[in-house]
Amino acid sequence: GKVSWMLGNLMAPSTLCHGDYRADNIMFDGNDPAVIDFQLIGVGSGMYDVGYFISQSIATDVRRGHDQELVNTYLDRLEKHGITIDRDEMWRQYLISVCFCVTYGVTTFGGFAEQNERGQQLLQDMLLRALNCVADNDALKVMS
Structure with missing residues (x-):
């Protein structure tokens, strides 16, 4: 179905993708970030982590x-480090990512009642x- 298509x-x-790259998994010592919670680490498009962070955090x-500006900031950094990218494809992957991130929220909601107040609010x-x-972002347009 559509989930397999999105993942593909x-x-x-x-x-290398973090898999759960959100504000709650980034700690700061002054201006220095430290990323934690690598339970869902895997290989895939970095746009998944970008889409997950922007859409969830x-x-x-x-x-x-500001979505386009935020994505472009990430892509500018990749290019600065010599990585050749197709910006149109990366935007398409961003839209797919934010659609996929809804599935995370829906499936996780099954355990809503077992969460404490902070977990439920999150x-x-x-x-x-x-x-x-x-x-x-009219992101569903990429699904057709």
Whole structure:
């Protein structure tokens, strides 16, 4: 189905992906970040982690209208380090990623009742942010 299609379209260019790259898994010592929680690490498109972070960690009112700018900042950094990319393909993968991120929120919601208050709020925020990101970017258009 569509989930298999999404995953199949998020495999190249291959890189190491965190798999759960969100604000709660980044700690700071001053300006120095440290990423934690590598339970879902794997190989795939880096755009999955980018889409996951932007769609799940940034409040909708802060993110809205800045998706392209945020993605371009990431892509600029890749190019600065000599990585050749197709920006149109990376934007397409970003849209696929934010669509896929909704599935994470929906499947995780099954354990909502077992979560403490903070966990419930986090799940609710992540799902609503993901849905808003899909809608704001008309991301479902890549699914046809």
